[in-house]
Amino acid sequence: MAEHSQGNALPDNEKFLSIEGLTKTFDGAVTAVDNIHLSVRKGEIFALLGSSGCGKSTLLRMLAGFETPTSGRIMLAGRDIAALPPYERPINMMFQSYALFPHLTVWENIAFGLRRDGLPKREISERVEQNLRLVQLEQYARRKPHQLSGGQQQRVALARSLAKRPQLLLLDEPLGALDKKLREQTQLELVNIIQKVGVTCVMVTHDQEEAMTMASRIAIMSQGHFIQVGTPEDIYESPNCRFVADFIGSVNLFEGNVADVQSDHTLIHAGNCTIRVGRNVGGTRGAATGVALRPEKISISQHPVGQSHNTVPGTVEELSYYGNLTTFHVRLGDGQRVKVTHLNHYRHDDLGFNPGDKVHLHWSEDAMVIVAQ
Numbered sequence: 169m170a171e172h173s174q175g176n177a178l179p180d181n182e183k184f185l186s187i188e189g190l191t192k193t194f195d196g197a198v199t200a201v202d203n204i205h206l207s208v209r210k211g212e213i214f215a216l217l218g219s220s221g222c223g224k225s226t227l228l229r230m231l232a233g234f235e236t237p238t239s240g241r242i243m244l245a246g247r248d249i250a251a252l253p254p255y256e257r258p259i260n261m262m263f264q265s266y267a268l269f270p271h272l273t274v275w276e277n278i279a280f281g282l283r284r285d286g287l288p289k290r291e292i293s294e295r296v297e298q299n300l301r302l303v304q305l306e307q308y309a310r311r312k313p314h315q316l317s318g319g320q321q322q323r324v325a326l327a328r329s330l331a332k333r334p335q336l337l338l339l340d341e342p343l344g345a346l347d348k349k350l351r352e353q354t355q356l357e358l359v360n361i362i363q364k365v366g367v368t369c370v371m372v373t374h375d376q377e378e379a380m381t382m383a384s385r386i387a388i389m390s391q392g393h394f395i396q397v398g399t400p401e402d403i404y405e406s407p408n409c410r411f412v413a414d415f416i417g418s419v420n421l422f423e424g425n426v427a428d429v430q431s432d433h434t435l436i437h438a439g440n441c442t443i444r445v446g447r448n449v450g451g452t453r454g455a456a457t458g459v460a461l462r463p464e465k466i467s468i469s470q471h472p473v474g475q476s477h478n479t480v481p482g483t484v485e486e487l488s489y490y491g492n493l494t495t496f497h498v499r500l501g502d503g504q505r506v507k508v509t510h511l512n513h514y515r516h517d518d519l520g521f522n523p524g525d526k527v528h529l530h531w532s533e534d535a536m537v538i539v540a541q
Contacts, residue, residue, distance in 0.1 A: 183243070184331060184368055185231075185336060189367035190240035192226050201225040202392035203240070208385075211371045213362060217376065221414075223392040225340065231370060232261045232338055262446055266325035268313040272423040275300070275309040278328045285332070299327035302361060316380075320355050326358065330365055338363065339371035343378060348432035355381045364383045380404070388412050404462075406448065409540045413460035420492040420506050421539070422459040426451040435477070439502035444477040446533030458539045463509040465535035468496055468519065472528050479530040482506065485520050496521065498529060507535060 185208040192201040199313045201223045214222040229235040231242060233254035242250040249257050259283075270278050277514040278299055300306045303323035313321055322343065329337055342358065343351045347530070359382050362369050373379050379386050387397045388411075396408045407413035410421060424438030427524045434451050436459060437444040443459055451457055473479060482498040496508040506529060510519060521527060 176254065178207040178209060178237050182209050183207045184212075184245060185370070186196050186241075186243040187227075188241040190227070190230065190242065191237045191238045192223075192230060192235060199392055201230070201237075204392070204394055206387065206394070206397070207518055208368060208370065210368055211366050212361075213359065213371065213383050215379040216370065216372045216389055217374070217379040217386050218389035219374060220423075222389040224389050227389075228261075228338055228340060228370065228372045231336070232259060232512045233257050257331045258335040259330040259338060260332055260336075260397055261338040261340065262329045262342060262343045265274065266321050268321060268324060268328075270313055274305060274310060274316070274324050275308050277313070277324055278331050281328065281332050293332075295331050299331045302330070302364065303327045322354060322358075323361075326361060330367065331362075334367060337367045337369045339369060341373055341375075342371060344373075344376075347361050347500065351375075351378070352365075358382065358465045407460060407539055410458055410460070413537075416461050418507060418509075420453050420461045420463065422461065422504070424457060424459065426455050426457055429453060434538065436538075439480075439500065439504060441480040441500070442477045443536065444533045445536050447539055448537055451538060459536050460539045461536045462530060463495070463507040464511070465510060466531045468498070468507070468510060468521070468527075468529070469528050470506050470521075475530060478533060478535075479528060481528050484523050484525045486523060487521065494519070496527075498527060 187204060187206040189203050189205060190201055191199065191203050193199045204227070208476040216227060218224050226235060233252060237250050240250065241248050244258070264523045272280065275296055278296045279292050282295055300309055303326060304328070304433050305320060305323055308316060308320060313324065315326065333442065343354055371382065376451060383400065385397065385399055386403050388395045388403065390411060396403060396412045403412065403416055407416065411417045413421065422438040422441070422443060424436040424443065426434060427437050428435040429449065429451055432446065432449065434445045434449045436445065436457060438459065445459060480500055482500045484496055485499050488495045491512070493512055494510045496510065498508060500506060508529060
């Protein structure tokens with residue numbers, strides 16, 4: 169796991185936020201963040217993604233100054249801020265609960281931090297009005313938080329965070345308090361606002377869709393380590409291990425042994441199927457290995473397609489119709505259950521298969537990736 173902890177380092181001239189060997193141990197026994205390295209570009213939206221207890225929130229709190237690192241450095245624009253208290257850091261953090269003051273109006277909530285910093289009244293007024301326009305809440309300036317919807321409260325919290333013009337914006341589960349439909353509507357809206365301002369952003373989320381939609385790069389965390397760092401496409405299409413493949417989206421994992429390795433493909437025997445992998449090839453002949461295959465990359469048909477590899481017969485056990493797509497659960501001859509997703513281009517375009525039907529699955533050699541333990 170240590171080999172993946174370097175955080176996909178950037179060239180020195182592209183580093184705006186640089187985390188170097190950061191570690192946090194509680195009570196001398198529990199290591200929440202374990203010697204991680206990370207580089208973030210100026211203006212980038214970077215997501216820390218992982219399940220509860222993986223260390224992502226502890227890392228965010230160290231960036232904010234709410235937790236003191238046991239060791240390591242936090243460099244922001246060339247300055248080590250690891251020892252600075254929160255109020256001396258050019259950083260603002262937006263919490264999941266939004267933490268708005270219920271007795272203050274929207275205008276006063278946005279102005280609160282500026283007043284505490286002692287800015288002139290005119291500048292405070294200009295910044296508040298500017299950020300109200302940015303989040304399109306000018307007409308709600310005199311309302312109290314309880315008079316707003318969840319999405320509107322979220323935008324007030326963002327405006328308050330941006331009003332102080334931080335060099336780094338931290339988002340802690342920024343859309344976690346919203347229902348699913350509103351969350352989906354707000355994701356791109358939030359990204360557009362952050363990009364318009366040009367602030368560098370690090371966000372924590374456990375929601376895969378949120379990370380994939382909002383972030384330019386993602387770090388998958390587990391047990392205090394970075395397992396893989398990359399673009400959403402990298403993480404989804406080329407997971408570097410079983411954990412990442414299984415954590416992001418839905419995946420079918422085949423277990424087998426390497427039968428042959430050539431410059432343009434690797435052959436793997438897995439159960440009653442011969443798998444030919446045509447990208448990221450490699451491996452040692454005879455070695456056990458795994459192959460990850462996404463459900464939407466599998467085709468399902470009534471008859472064999474005439475290819476000797478990447479095809480296997482099975483029996484439909486269950487299917488679920490979701491309108492835009494149909495999901496089939498197919499049992500193979502060796503007992504493995506494979507999930508297949510079929511996009512419905514037309515009404516009732518579910519291929520007409522029913523539970524108990526014999527089918528054939530097939531896929532291209534570029535649809536899979538070999539994954540390590």
